[in-house]
Amino acid sequence: MRHSPWLTLALVAGGLLILGAVAAIPEALRPAGLKLPTVDLSMWASEDAALQVVPESDSVATASEAAELPKAARQGAGLLEFPQGDSLGFQKFARALDGAATRVVRVLHYGDSQIEGDRLSADIRGMLQNRYGGMGPGLQGMDPFVPMASVDHRASGNWRRYACFGRPSDREPTNLYGVRGIAHRYEGISASMEFRNRNYGYERVRQGQKLTLYLGPYEGPAEIKVYYEDSLAHIRYYAQGDPGLMEFKAPRPMGRVRVEFKGESPLCYGAAWDGLNGVAVDNVSMRGADGLGFKRIDASHFSSSLKQANPGLVIMQFGGNAVPYFKSAGEVERYGRAFARQIAVIQKALPEADVLVIGPSDMAHKVGTEWESYPYVDEVRDALRTAAHLQGAAFFDVYGFMGGAGSMTDWVARNPPLAGSDHIHFTPNGAQKVGKALAAALEQELARHAN
Known part of the structure; x- marks a missing residue:
């Protein structure tokens, strides 16, 4: 059954509202057995060794100086903040985009549930593809946890999902998750996945011309069939141990692609539906994640996966899932140091890519009969900003953009x-407001580097 994009948005919003409603119920009054996902605080306190600082040639990136960074070293449209003394900004990303006429330049957008359904990513993708070319929805999981609003993403068969975050029971035993930090494996001997276009959202996302499957080694003989617009286009056979990266190019842009698998399942890291050149933006939504799961991925595997994807920009949007659990400023500081290590892992693998950290929105909970911002929202914002600037990365302040403390209540009342x-998640209108502001800031920063 084919669902409309409005139904998809309604389901996403409804699910988030239910979670928020449950969160508002005092724990003592919740039905027995009803629990909310929790965040692993132990990881924040571990590995507090000296950070590996990755400075740019004319940026300030020592630990002592990072502690004194101003809260607003802004460029772009007034919303992108770079480390003090950094005049390079997104020079590396701009340089990568100079080659977009002949190859695909990727943007990896990692985030928590605030980006589910392609929120924020859609506006970034729309701006970049309109300016630099490109098409398609980018890299997606095999079986969507939350579908994109602008693409009808279907899957059949019994797919099991593994993630580097969330419940321990969802971990992959070998810690191999691919570049998305999320992998799938189908049970049985067959499964399929499909992208179909919708008449919704930005026009360029509705078609693609190159399908890339990111798979682990085959554990036995397998067959893969690829269909464009219901017509069989490719059949490939693989033996045990064959490398799993596959590319299929269509003769022209297509609005529908289907992949059928037969045989024992490899680990499936994702499927990218892109153009032959231009920009691809990959929305990687990690519901419940605090942004510290990247170091749970096998280090060598994650590094090679990042190099294989070769993005020009990596966006890391986290913090909101950690905010409700902090009890002290010391916990927030440890979280910030742990987050800086996640940035360092990505920068070590991708020295020619830029990194943008997006902080949390304002978040509110009920105190008596009134809604008040959580106690440590601004401290988490500051900790992530410091982590970003310490590592030579940019920062986008959603909390400040909204209006600071108490602004979530104002946004609900609009x-x-x-x-x-x-009082936690944006509506589609709110997400679009933030997404368009972020896209405008990126556009102005890139214009600064135009030849």
Whole structure:
């Protein structure tokens, strides 16, 4: 059954509101057995060794200086903040985009549930593809946890999902998750996945011309069939141990592609539906993640996966899932140091890519009969900003953009509302407001580097 994009958005928003409603119930009054996902605080306190600082040639990146960074070293459209003394900005990303006429330049957008359904990523992709070319929805999981609003992503068969975050029972035993930090394996002997276009959203996302499958080694003989617009285009056979990266090029842009698998399943890291050149933006939503799961991925595997994807820009949007659990400023500081290590892992693998950290939004909970911002939202924002600037990365302050403390309540009260009644997640209108502001800031920063 084919669902409309509006139904998809409604389901996403409804699910987030239910989670928020449950969170508002005092724990003592919740039904027995009803638990919310929790964050692993132990990881924040571990590995507090000296950070590996990755400075750019004319940026300031020592630990002592990072502690004194101003809260607003802004460039771009007034919303992108770079480390003090950094005049390079997104020079590396701009340099990568100079080659977009002949190859695909990727943007990896990691984030928590605020980006589910392609929120924020869609506006970034729309701006970049309109300016630099490109098409398609980018890299997606085999079986969507939350579908994109602008692409009808279907899967059949019994797919099992593994993730480097969340419940320990969802871990992959070998810690191999691919570049998305999320992998799938189908049970049985067959499965399929499919992208279909929708008449919704940015036009360029609706078609693709190159399909790339990121798979682990085959554990036995397998067959893969690829269909464009219901017509069989490719059949490939693989033996045990064959390398799993496959590319299929269509003769022209297509609005529908289907992949059928037969045989024992390899680990499936994702499928990218892109153009032959231009920009691809990959929305990697990690519901419940605090942004510290990247170091759970096998280090050599994650490094090679990042190099294989070869993005020009990596966006890391986290913090919101950690905010409700902090009890002290010391915990926030440890979280910031742990997050800086995640940035360092990515920078070590991708020295020619830029990194942008996006901080949390304002978040509110009920105190008596009133909604108040969580106690440590601004401290988490500051910790992530410091982590970003320490590592020579840029920062985008969603909390400040909204208006700071108490702004979530104002966004809920807008007409139409910009945030849901859970006082945590944006509505589609609110997400678009933030996404367009971020896209405008990126566009102005890139214009600064135009030849």
